[in-house]
Amino acid sequence: MERTIAWSLYVAAFVIAVVVFIAGVYVGTILDKSDIQTLSKEVESLSQDLATMQLLYLIDDNSSAFCPLYESELSSIEEKREKLGYELTFLEDKRKIEAPELKKQYFILEAQSYFISKKLKESCNDKTIIVLYFYSNKNCTDCGRQGVDILSARDTVATRNIKVRIYSFDGEIGSQVAEGFMRQFAVSQYPTTVINGDVYSGYISKDELIEKFSK
Amino acid sequence: MELIDILNYSVAFFTIYTTVFFLLLFFKYKKDYYTTPKWSGNTPLVSIVIPAYNEEKYLKKCLDSILTLDYPREKLDVIVVDDGSTDRTATVAKEYEKYGVRVFSKKNGGKGAALNYGIERARGEFIATMDADSYVTPKVLKELLPYFEDHEVMAVTPAVKIAPSNSVIREFQRIEYLMILFSRKLLSYLDAVPVTPGPFSIFRASIFKEIGGFDEHNLVEDQEIAMRIQQHNYKIRSSVSDDSTVYTEPPDNMGDLLRQRVRWQRGGIRNYWRYKFMIKPEFGNYGMFFIPLNFATLSAFFIVLGLLLNAIFNNPFYTRYILLESVVMSFNMFTVIGVFVLLMSFVWLYAAVSSFKSERIKLRYILLFMIFYWYLMVCYNVLMAVAEIRREKTSW
Numbered sequence: 001m002e003r004t005i006a007w008s009l010y011v012a013a014f015v016i017a018v019v020v021f022i023a024g025v026y027v028g029t030i031l032d033k034s035d036i037q038t039l040s041k042e043v044e045s046l047s048q049d050l051a052t053m054q055l056l057y058l059i060d061d062n063s064s065a066f067c068p069l070y071e072s073e074l075s076s077i078e079e080k081r082e083k084l085g086y087e088l089t090f091l092e093d094k095r096k097i098e099a100p101e102l103k104k105q106y107f108i109l110e111a112q113s114y115f116i117s118k119k120l121k122e123s124c125n126d127k128t129i130i131v132l133y134f135y136s137n138k139n140c141t142d143c144g145r146q147g148v149d150i151l152s153a154r155d156t157v158a159t160r161n162i163k164v165r166i167y168s169f170d171g172e173i174g175s176q177v178a179e180g181f182m183r184q185f186a187v188s189q190y191p192t193t194v195i196n197g198d199v200y201s202g203y204i205s206k207d208e209l210i211e212k213f214s215k
Numbered sequence: 216m217e218l219i220d221i222l223n224y225s226v227a228f229f230t231i232y233t234t235v236f237f238l239l240l241f242f243k244y245k246k247d248y249y250t251t252p253k254w255s256g257n258t259p260l261v262s263i264v265i266p267a268y269n270e271e272k273y274l275k276k277c278l279d280s281i282l283t284l285d286y287p288r289e290k291l292d293v294i295v296v297d298d299g300s301t302d303r304t305a306t307v308a309k310e311y312e313k314y315g316v317r318v319f320s321k322k323n324g325g326k327g328a329a330l331n332y333g334i335e336r337a338r339g340e341f342i343a344t345m346d347a348d349s350y351v352t353p354k355v356l357k358e359l360l361p362y363f364e365d366h367e368v369m370a371v372t373p374a375v376k377i378a379p380s381n382s383v384i385r386e387f388q389r390i391e392y393l394m395i396l397f398s399r400k401l402l403s404y405l406d407a408v409p410v411t412p413g414p415f416s417i418f419r420a421s422i423f424k425e426i427g428g429f430d431e432h433n434l435v436e437d438q439e440i441a442m443r444i445q446q447h448n449y450k451i452r453s454s455v456s457d458d459s460t461v462y463t464e465p466p467d468n469m470g471d472l473l474r475q476r477v478r479w480q481r482g483g484i485r486n487y488w489r490y491k492f493m494i495k496p497e498f499g500n501y502g503m504f505f506i507p508l509n510f511a512t513l514s515a516f517f518i519v520l521g522l523l524l525n526a527i528f529n530n531p532f533y534t535r536y537i538l539l540e541s542v543v544m545s546f547n548m549f550t551v552i553g554v555f556v557l558l559m560s561f562v563w564l565y566a567a568v569s570s571f572k573s574e575r576i577k578l579r580y581i582l583l584f585m586i587f588y589w590y591l592m593v594c595y596n597v598l599m600a601v602a603e604i605r606r607e608k609t610s611w
Contacts, residue, residue, distance in 0.1 A: 001367045001450055003497065003501070004499055006405060006500055010504070012239055014232060016239070020231050021555075024227070024554075082536065086533045086534070087537060087544065090533075090537065090540070148531075148533075151536075
């Protein structure tokens with residue numbers, strides 16, 4: 001028998017497959033956008049929570065009677081804030097979706113939360129350890145490892161009832177808040193970790209972190 | 216774009232393309248799908264060779280069905296080759312000698328050898344191979360023989376099916392057989408039928424003289440002989456009409472089923488590798504589409520497996536804090552394409568099953584088949600087949 005090749009079928013299938021494929025990519029892009037919108041709403045809601053708490057502080061200035069209330073409020077805000085941070089990192093790490101404006105807004109929230117934490121520490125004798133972590137996604141080989149170790153060390157000391165709050169800032173996305181903190185703590189390299197005001201430049205191992213948190 | 220993205224996109228496009236291609240093929244030939252050539256009234260002598268190894272349980276039903284074929288009895292030459300059975304297979308077969316069935320016993324040597332043994336003794340102008348655990352419907356010969364009016368046709372395959380039942384695992388296999396049958400019919404339009412299945416494929420007797428008999432050391436000898444017929448540029452036709460139905464008994468239990476499928480997969484990989492020289496334009500669609508399609512499918516399988524493992528084990532540490540969120544957020548562009556691919560596969564599967572008007576299968580079985588059987592079975596089969604492929608064990 002003389003064999004033939006069904007070229008017209010192959011070409012037609014190719015054209016249809018390309019159309020279906022492009023449709024898939026298009027729907028996927030819409031989905032990406034909707035994820036960013038969802039996170040924007042979360043940032044907005046968190047911003048309101050923080051503003052409310054700041055107002056409460058102004059009203060009840062330095063009254064230690066309200067400390068338990070503030071602590072519980074801040075814990076709930078911190079939980080949301082941390083989750084939002086992870087979600088933003090997930091978008092960036094795994095989905096390769098860059099949302100620098102959203103990240104800058106998030107850093108402002110982090111800064112607000114940091115100052116409230118600091119104030120709580122002073123006025124309510126709160127023992128929580130406050131960590132500022134400065135990293136870069138572009139020019140830092142140790143930053144990924146350092147991020148993992150800080151989280152891991154926090155989890156380890158949590159079993160000994162030591163509370164650690166972490167505020168991380170990407171120093172290279174043009175966030176004024178991040179840059180302000182970096183000036184304040186004279187951060188000159190990545191990663192840099194500030195534990196209760198003490199600055200540690202370069203990578204710190206998990207064991208060292210645990211030791212510093214346990215002091 | 217990173218390598219991982221390119222692999223994702225490539226596999227997705229490949230799956231969509233293949234599904235679209237087969238659906239187009241179906242719609243193009245939909246009118247002819249059920250049509251079979253008209254029987255001219257000729258009744259050539261047909262030999263039916265039944266190799267049997269420990270088939271006492273099924274052989275009676277098989278022989279009874281053959282004796283009730285709507286075909287002149289004197290034009291049937293039925294041969295049972297007992298391949299060294301250790302049960303009552305030979306005794307059951309001998310009970311049919313009074314109906315003219317010829318029974319031969321030989322030392323166990325495998326299915327291919329038993330088939331060749333029977334073929335050497337066959338007298339017919341056409342030779343049907345028959346699995347002892349299968350049974351025919353009465354009109355099958357009259358339905359299949361007319362295809363041989365075309366002198367380039369060397370083999371015709373029937374509609375091999377599994378009878379309906381209440382067993383879920385059996386229903387899954389029924390769907391699987393319909394899917395295979397659907398693909399085989401579509402491939403026949405491209406002159407690319409890849410297999411002449413054991414249950415009642417009919418061959419022009421002269422083909423065995425020209426290209427030799429079954430490969431006695433092949434795990435899937437019914438596929439290898441089809442590939443050899445393709446290599447010699449002869450036609451193989453496939454019928455899906457209800458009157459050309461042959462029922463086969465699927466493996467009784469999951470263990471036997473898995474063993475059978477791993478054997479098919481292993482044998483298949485070996486055969487496609489052996490016949491890779493046919494990837495040339497002179498072998499038409501068979502050489503330029505079907506054989507590469509098998510290699511591409513195997514590659515796609517390993518890529519998907521790699522991507523899945525990467526997604527599972529390469530999650531960042533922090534995702535443990537947002538487990539649910541990260542699962543939801545993982546529905547990205549690739550997931551959407553993945554969903555498209557799943558939908559396309561479902562459409563294809565549904566088209567395959569619903570193309571057989573007389574076969575009624577519940578939609579939920581089709582869905583369950585797709586989710587719990589198809590992918591998992593392919594996954595298990597390929598992995599086991601590759602793991603075992605170094606071994607040269609050839610058996611039933």
